[in-house]
Amino acid sequence: MSIISLIIKREFIAKVRNKSFVVMTFLSPLLFVGIAGFVAYLSSMKAETKRIAIHDESGLFVNEFVAQNNKDSEYKYLDLSAIDIQALKDSITKEDFEALLYIPKTTSNKDLENKIQLISNNSPSIIFIEKAQGIIADKLTKNNLEMAHLDTLAIKTAKAEVVLNLSKASGEESIKGLNEIKIAIGGAFGYLIMMFIIIYGNMVMRSVIEEKTNRIVEIIISSVKPFQLMMGKIIGTSLAGLLQFLIWTVIGLSLMFAASAFFGVNIGPTSRVSPEMMNVAQQEFAGAAQMYIKELWNLPIASILISFVVYFIGGYFLYSSFYAAIGAAVDNQTDSQQFLLPIIMPLMLSVYIGFFTVINDPHGTIAVVFSMVPLTSPIVMLMRIPFGVPWWQIAISVSLLFATFFGVVWFAAKIYRVGILMYGKKPSWKELYKWLKY
Incomplete structure (x- = not known):
């Protein structure tokens, strides 16, 4: 050897x-x-539902968020617009709620875009912030179109959804x-x-x-x-x-x-x-x-x-x-x-x-x-x-x-x-x- x-x-x-x-x-x-x-x-465990208080003085968005309760099990939105805003802020301090979404009443939708507040003790997740901003933006867009006397249904129908069908040069379908x-x-x-x-x-x-x-x-x-x-x-x-x-x-x-x-x-x-x-x-x-x-x-x-x-x-x-x-x-x-x-x-x-x-x-x-x-x-x-x-x-x-x-x-x-x-x-x-x- x-x-x-x-x-x-x-x-x-x-x-x-x-x-x-x-x-x-x-x-x-x-x-x-x-x-x-x-x-x-851990992935099979049900995540704890987070309670989000909504104080909507404009009355435009609260129903949009409450409707999300049937779609999203992670967050539960509560309409507390009738309760004083200071009392709700105190509830956030006591951690009765995960966050408070405060929507003030303004003279125009344009002013409202930069005056909405999300109040919480801890920094909320980026996903939640993007979701909340999307709900508000969709509602404002729809409201702006109605105020401009545009047919929102026609605009929605006119939107094109393109799906590319992939194939090879030989004619075979690809994926x-x-x-x-x-x-x-x-x-x-x-x-x-x-x-x-x-x-x-x-x-x-x-x-x-x-x-x-x-x-x-x-x-x-x-x-x-x-x-x-x-x-x-x-x-x-x-x-x-x-x-x-x-x-x-x-x-x-x-x-x-x-x-x-x-x-x-x-x-x-x-x-x-x-x-x-x-x-x-x-x-x-x-x-x-x-x-x-x-x-x-x-x-x-x-x-x-x-x-x-x-x-x-x-x-x-x-x-x-x-x-x-x-x-x-x-x-x-x-x-x-x-x-x-x-x-x-x-x-x-x-x-x-x-x-x-x-x-x-x-x-x-x-x-x-x-x-x-x-x-x-x-x-x-x-x-x-x-x-x-x-x-x-x-x-x-x-x-x-x-x-x-x-x-x-x-x-x-x-x-x-x-x-x-x-x-x-x-x-x-x-x-x-x-x-x-x-």
Whole structure:
């Protein structure tokens, strides 16, 4: 058996036998499912109805708000126009009501637009403010049209509601939200890669720092080359991480299905709707689901899965080399913080470009360029592939990624070779550059 294979085996066994690794492997899915069930329970609970007092001296709007009681269960509007305004303000101070909407009497609707007050002890939500403003604005608009002797019904009937029917050049019908589904698929794979890099890249760094601090590495280095030790740590840790992710997936899915089947727990938000509305929604959903399944089936599924594996391996090995070099250069995790930011920034930039650029223009210059740059390509390219990417772009991107990986491994090995035996001194960027010349 080769030396690297022995190191991989040693690192893998050391990780999976660690008590914290075993505990978190089996505890994390339980925590995740427990939190999901708790969120589902909270979402199913009926929110407390908030009482809103209405003091409408104009008499124009109170009925509009009271009519909302049958449509909105979160807020209950009470017509208290007959009660003195000061008494109502005192009630707000005593928290008898959530808020008081005071509508004064004015000579014209124009004056009324800027004189309505919403009085409350706490800042009301933006949603409630927008809703209240909308009710008042609709009533004022309708009132203004009537005062101008315009037919409000005719105006309402004349309003056009346009619905675009999407179709492809081939004549097939298309669906809305397909781009969002594509970016969600690519984003999920990209996010998985980013989390794996951050979690297990840090694990590689901590392993190197621990062995360096305990002076175990001095004995190991006498028998193996620094490059072999570094690669063995990276591969061994990645295999342990893959095993942990696999166990998390199996346990998590099993617990979700068990909770749904035996306890009737719906993992996710629930809503209360009538059986008739539910039947209509189910029929509409069934028709839309067939179209979505058809569109998803037409996606380059094989390319997505193969690319995920390739970029997963390339991206993890690339960044883990950086983490291993940092672990060799410092004596403790506190000293490593100054070197971690340049590693995290490309990953954050990748997510930003993916969700704010690729979704709008997957074949634009910015998306194409950053899907070629090795530090960002594992995430950006995975978000582009569901939209259809020419094979030559993928080939160039993968070639650059693995070429950069081998180059970074070579540089990281030089830093690793020197730093692994350096103690008691915080290295600077200038010193790291000098180590590359040794």
